[in-house]
Amino acid sequence: MSSIKQLAGQTIWYGVPTIASRFLGYLMNMALPFLFQQPEKTADLTQVYALIPFLNILFTYGMETAFFRFHAEKNRQQLYNTLSVSLIGSTVLLSIFLYIATPWLTKATGLEAHPEYLHWMILILLFDTLSVLPFAVLRQENRPKKYAFVRVAGILINILVVIIGLGIIPSFTKDHPDHWINGLLPADIGIGYYIIGNICGAAFTWLLLYKEWKQIKFEWNGTLWKEVMQYSYPLIIVGLGGMINDMLSRLVYQHVVDVPQEQARHELGIFANLYRIAVLITIMIQAFRMAAEPFFFKQAKEEQAQKTYARVMKFFVLACCFMFLGIGLYLDVLKWIITLKSKAWGEGMNVVLLLAMGNIFLGIYYNLSIWYRLTNKNLYGAAITISGAVITIALNIVLIPKLHYWGAAIATFTCYLFMMIVSYWLGQKYYPVPYARKKIIAYLVLVTLIVLLHKGILMLYAPLWFSTLTGTLFLLLFTLFVLKVEKKDLQRLPFIGKYVQAYL
Incomplete structure (x- = not known):
């Protein structure tokens, strides 16, 4: 159980800044309904931020995971140098290629009105990619304070620029139409300040990692690089497939839905906002992954590794269940908040529940995927993800024209359910872990029944008021139930263990 305590502590250290930074960014995105009355105004921004994750996979091509995988086996500095040189070179080449390909991308994504968004996007990708390995070094060396500071500082700069661009500059331009600063920071950029803020935050983050990228020496070990690439290239397929499953619905929605263009842009803006609410669960998943990835590789050498992974899975699913209840039981409160300025933003709120459960399946899949990472069977992971991508593509094309928001949500749910089941089945064959399967299924069914x-x-x-009161009551009852059932294990966890022991 000491290893679980270690992971819990690391999840808190690395998770809190991740949650803080992601949540600040999340709040900024959730502010869109208050800044723009018509959802279609946000459609172009949705397209850009649906494209970025795909390109991030290509820009980083599994180098972060490879760094953790080979860190204990290879010379640390040589590994860091070789991977860094590889990333720097490929980032420059890919950035140039994207810039040249902007006219084609503009047509493909429907961004003819704002081709400059794609140019700005390239800068985000460049700075984010150059920060990947320095952040990996901080995690590997257990330097959470700097990690937390850099993460949060970057997002604060991002938010500050957006506030200035959307909150201050328009009124300043109106009062001082002839001021010189209007040429530098024009008010007509509008929602584009979200992207400019992201550039500033990413650049500032990279600068704060100065000591880490200063350590890079431009030396190259071709043999080491080939070994790393043999391990990591299937992760590119895994990552791209994962992004298809996660982002495709938002990329293709307005192109496949059978409505006029303006209505399609309206629905895309609505669906993107619904997805943001469900993504609250993925914020916790991301926080967990930041600590879990290096932890899992280190733990693999221990005799009780599989039992540890099983315990981790149980607690992870429990955390997801609480997040699901937090969304499902307070959905009316969330709807009330986002419709304060315009009722249009409240369409299709029940879709959030299906998206949220789908994201729980995705989180479970991330936990299960440790089997192919530890056994060097990444091609199996690629095959699972590709199969999921095929399901996503087919269901989006077939269902969105007929069911609109529900069609996209069903595609996401089905894909992640499939990936979770297949990964579990293959994992038990090649790297069996004694997961508490019946208990995990029971918890997922129970929270679903509670919400229904x-x-x-x-x-x-x-x-x-009644919705909030009854939702809180259900949440408290589920909490008491979990405390009773998991009392022994919870007592041995850090922080909450002493309270469980004192009150139960």
């Missing part, structure tokens, strides 16, 4: 029961009650009586 809550919604059934609200069909009879649905004031916001």
